[in-house]
Amino acid sequence: MICPKCQNEIPDESVFCPNCGYQLGESDFTNTVSKGKISLNILFFIIGIVCAVIIIVILIAVNSTPAAKYNKAEDAFAAGNYERAIKYYTAAGDYEDAQEKLAEATIADHYAKGIEFFGKEEYDEALAQFKNAAGYENSDEMIKKCNYARGNLYLEAGDLLSAAEEFKAAKGYEDSNEKILDIGREYVKNKDYETALTVFGYVKGGKNDEYAQYAQGMISFNNKKYAEASAYFEKAGTLFDAEGLYAESVYNNAKSFMDSQEYTSASKLFIKISDYQDSSEMSNACILLSAKKNMEEGNLNQAIKELGTLPDNFSYNGTNSADLITKLNSISNWIGLCGQWSSTTGLAESNCKARNYYYDGGTWTHDIEKGDYKLDIKCRLNDDGSINLSGNGSIFVFTNWSTIQIGLKYNISKSISFDKKVSASDFGTPLVIDDYTTITLSAKGIELKYKETDNNSVTSFIYTYTTKVTFGTLSNTY
Structure with missing residues (x-):
């Protein structure tokens, strides 16, 4: 037992403490006995704890086997708790098909999070998750939905090009292609023709749209490529001032042929737009100059045919059709050869x-x-x-x-x-x-x-x- 005064351990039968001489009474003995009982209770408590620890250790050991972890992962996956499933499939290591199931659980987790983010209209986060789950369930369709939703947000914010890019990524989902064309048309209205063509290119056949044709016509016209411009403006039909620009492009193209002495080609183009400015007269001028050129090159029969199509006494820049005809008539016998x-x-x-x-x-x-x-x-x-x-x-x-x-x-x-x-x-x-x-x-x-x-x-x-x-x-x- 313990001496109440000096707290040293002494024999249980002691009347006096051999260390400090304290006289032990009956109450002290009783306290000692009680403390002894307490010590026994503590001992039993400790034993209980030890047993519990042993049991817990055994349980942990049992539950720590790859099979146990695999089974927990399976239960978690079935319950849709993919993060827990990922944890236990990872812990299961190479047990059975744990690695394959881990990959599936990871994709399923991305998909589930994508659905959650999409429901919250957090489309950027949702898109990232669905891309990580590509090919799983309807992830590919959800990717299109995310791009479509993002496109609408950009559209509402006035960022047309970003919207068009998102609608392009939507790959035909709902009316995404039509919205791309609408954006391209808006760029044409704003005279941003280069960007318009970029946007029209996002849709198969988009550059056949009359707005796209007009945009291509304007680009060619501004670069003085009048042959190209006239072809585009013709396809643009009556859009904006396409008809007038078509005639102007043809006229300028005809003038360029005329300047390079390609009179036949020039005359044909002037005839196409005979009602535009002086095109009718310019067509005749080309025929007259072609006849003169043929006379200089020795093609006299061709010159006679061309002069025969002109109005009587037609003149252009000092050259007169009647004068040329008179010259040819003076050597008609030679012409026949x-x-x-x-x-x-x-x-x-x-x-x-x-x-x-x-x-x-x-x-x-x-x-x-x-x-x-x-x-x-x-x-x-x-x-x-x-x-x-x-x-x-x-x-x-x-x-x-x-x-x-x-x-x-x-x-x-x-x-x-x-x-x-x-x-x-x-x-x-x-x-x-x-x-x-x-x-x-x-x-x-x-x-x-x-x-x-x-x-x-x-x-x-x-x-x-x-x-x-x-x-x-x-x-x-x-």
């Missing part, structure tokens, strides 16, 4: 004679038949009334007949090319075009003669090569 001719008959010959004694080696011949050769003839009328006659073609000639009278080279094609200034009175008379060739142009057709004498002093023979060709068929006129 302008074109591509084909051979109808002809003969090529080669003759050999001795230089210092009588010897006639005879003649080798080759017949030229219909269509064997072609000859192009053009006439250009000069301001002084003269004509520049030009021609290009080929004929057959013999050449290089050897001294032993064999080895004659066949099928030799000689090119004919000339550009000769003549007068109107030279029609029907032979014209010298080179040292060996003459040409005669008449109402019957064209006759070409070639004669070359090989008078080489080294050899004992004189060779003569002669070709006569008649071009009597006109297959195409210039």
Whole structure:
């Protein structure tokens, strides 16, 4: 027991404390006995606690097995408590399919949180969660819903481009595509054509919208690409001032063709907008200038056709249609010969004679038949009334007949090319075009003669090569 005075432990039967001499009475003994009982109670309490701890440890040990954790995760997943399921699937490690279930629980948790955020109209957070759950349940549809909702919020805030981007991400959900087109049209109304085209590009076929066509037309028009602009404005129809801009674009495009002397193309464009400004007159001006150009290039027949379509005595920039017609009439016989001719008959010959004694080696011949050769003839009328006659073609000639009278080279094609200034009175008379060739142009057709004498002093023979060709068929006129 314990001494009440000095608190030292003493034997239970002691009457006096051996340490301090305190006399122990009956009450002290009783207290001691009571304390002893208390000590026993404490002992039992401690034992109980120890037992409880042991039981708890055993329970914890049992519940800490991978199987127990897996089962808890399964229960939590079934109850929709995905965070708890994730905790226990993670703790279960590689037990059975715990890792697969962990992945599924993680996705399900993202999905559940996405639904919760969406219900609170917290679309940014919801979108992030649904993206993490892509492919699960209707997450893909919910992603579209989030983008659509975000687009509407941007639209209400006046941020049109961000709204269009969100509606694009909505991938056709509800009326998202129509809202994109509406935004693009709004940009066109605000004359922000580049951004408008970007927005129209968010929708398949969006650039076919008449507003998009107008925007593309304006961009091309401002960049002076008038051919492109006119095509776009034509598709824009009656939107805004598209009709007027179409006519102006065509007119400017026609002017550019006219400046580059592409008169036929220019005239066709002016005709398309004949009611616009002076387009009708400009179309005639192009025809007149084209006729003049054709006369300069030798296409006289084409010039006559063009002048025949113009009003009488039409003038533009000092050029008068009546004057050109008068000039052409003055050489009408020459004009009839302008074109591509084909051979109808002809003969090529080669003759050999001795230089210092009588010897006639005879003649080798080759017949030229219909269509064997072609000859192009053009006439250009000069301001002084003269004509520049030009021609290009080929004929057959013999050449290089050897001294032993064999080895004659066949099928030799000689090119004919000339550009000769003549007068109107030279029609029907032979014209010298080179040292060996003459040409005669008449109402019957064209006759070409070639004669070359090989008078080489080294050899004992004189060779003569002669070709006569008649071009009597006109297959195409210039």
